[in-house]
Amino acid sequence: MTGRRIRVGLDVGGTKIDAVAIDGADEIVGRLRRESGWGEREVVANIVAAVRALAHEAEFEIDDVGSVGVGIPGLVDADAGRVIHAVNLGVESLDLADLGRAQLGIAFRVENDVKAAALGAAVLRGITGSMAYLNLGTGVAAGIVVDGRIWRGSHGTAGEIGHLSVDPNGRVCGCGQVGCIETLCGGGALARAWGRPGSLPVRDILDAAESGDADAVALRADLFRGAAAATRALVLSADVERVVIGGGLTALGDRLDSGIREALRRDAATSAFMRSLRLDERIETLPAGSPAAAFGAALVGASESSKEIMSHG
Numbered sequence: 001m002t003g004r005r006i007r008v009g010l011d012v013g014g015t016k017i018d019a020v021a022i023d024g025a026d027e028i029v030g031r032l033r034r035e036s037g038w039g040e041r042e043v044v045a046n047i048v049a050a051v052r053a054l055a056h057e058a059e060f061e062i063d064d065v066g067s068v069g070v071g072i073p074g075l076v077d078a079d080a081g082r083v084i085h086a087v088n089l090g091v092e093s094l095d096l097a098d099l100g101r102a103q104l105g106i107a108f109r110v111e112n113d114v115k116a117a118a119l120g121a122a123v124l125r126g127i128t129g130s131m132a133y134l135n136l137g138t139g140v141a142a143g144i145v146v147d148g149r150i151w152r153g154s155h156g157t158a159g160e161i162g163h164l165s166v167d168p169n170g171r172v173c174g175c176g177q178v179g180c181i182e183t184l185c186g187g188g189a190l191a192r193a194w195g196r197p198g199s200l201p202v203r204d205i206l207d208a209a210e211s212g213d214a215d216a217v218a219l220r221a222d223l224f225r226g227a228a229a230a231t232r233a234l235v236l237s238a239d240v241e242r243v244v245i246g247g248g249l250t251a252l253g254d255r256l257d258s259g260i261r262e263a264l265r266r267d268a269a270t271s272a273f274m275r276s277l278r279l280d281e282r283i284e285t286l287p288a289g290s291p292a293a294a295f296g297a298a299l300v301g302a303s304e305s306s307k308e309i310m311s312h313g
Contacts, residue, residue, distance in 0.1 A: 005066040008051055009120075009298025011113060011291075012036050012043065012072040014088035014138075019050045020294040021058050021065075026123065030058025031291060039090040047096070048103045067107045069301020070096060071116030071293050078300075081110045111300045113293055115150050118143030118159075120296025121244045121286060129241045132159055132234040133292075136227060136256075137247035140182040144238055150300075151238075161233045162186065166226075181233070184226025187249055190219055206255055220259070223249075227256075228263035231279055243279075246286040246293075257285040 006029070011018040013036060021030035032054050037046045047070060055062050074086030081097020100108035118133035122145040125131075130146045140162035144151040151158050162182040163175045170179025171193065183189045191201035194215070198204040202223065208216035231243050249256055261280040268274035286292055 007298040007302045008068045009294040010070045011293035017050045018294045019054045040094045067301040069297035070110045071113035071297035076112045109301045114141040115143040116296035117293035120292035131242040132240045135247040136249040138188040140186045166229045184222045224259040224263040227260045243283045251288045
């Protein structure tokens, strides 16, 4: 593979880095996962190590890498390449692009992980118009892509619907509001409300609901109701053509997809207007383990500007 220009993308999560290498035809030619670490120094060291390990495993040279893109949680100044308040990584303020470039001699770009995933999902699913990516994981977040461009809004918060309050009588959210969408369908909020030990609490909730546990039935309804509310908010506010659902809760498979569709149909039953939008037909769920976030980070890394319209192949 020597002599080929490779784009590397890294999805840096609270515990793991998902790294992919893509070629000029947007084909994934290598993928690996490793620990992300804690604290600014360790996060940078593991990002650099992930790029080197990926090159070794996929049998290309570091000199073949034309760019590295990093999708990372927290507040991101994409133009400066700086990450701020990535609390799950122990990062307060980190000039990640400059540090990565200094160690590897490769151009780095940095983007919020959900926005990177939105771009990756759009390309992987072949969506050329407008779409929203709804990330259902420990928390709830979203990103919007229009004609291959990440749409940020005036202050970079376009599509961030996790803290939209939809239930004034609901649970208190970590943000201080009551009844946020995240309190209904965020994995962390559901696990706290469930309050029982288990490695996959949301899956346990669905299993228990199918066995008739009343508490689980109520939490399952919250999950689907919250995800349906997020879908409606994204379509009604931005009029996107598709809502692609990703994140850790996609491990629930068809149970998640069918539950959200049914909630959308049920909620629209009394409204001719909502039925006309056919929201249940405008959603799709990524397969568990999709490389969308790392793939999108690779595309971001190859761009010259965070506002550039991406070219894919």
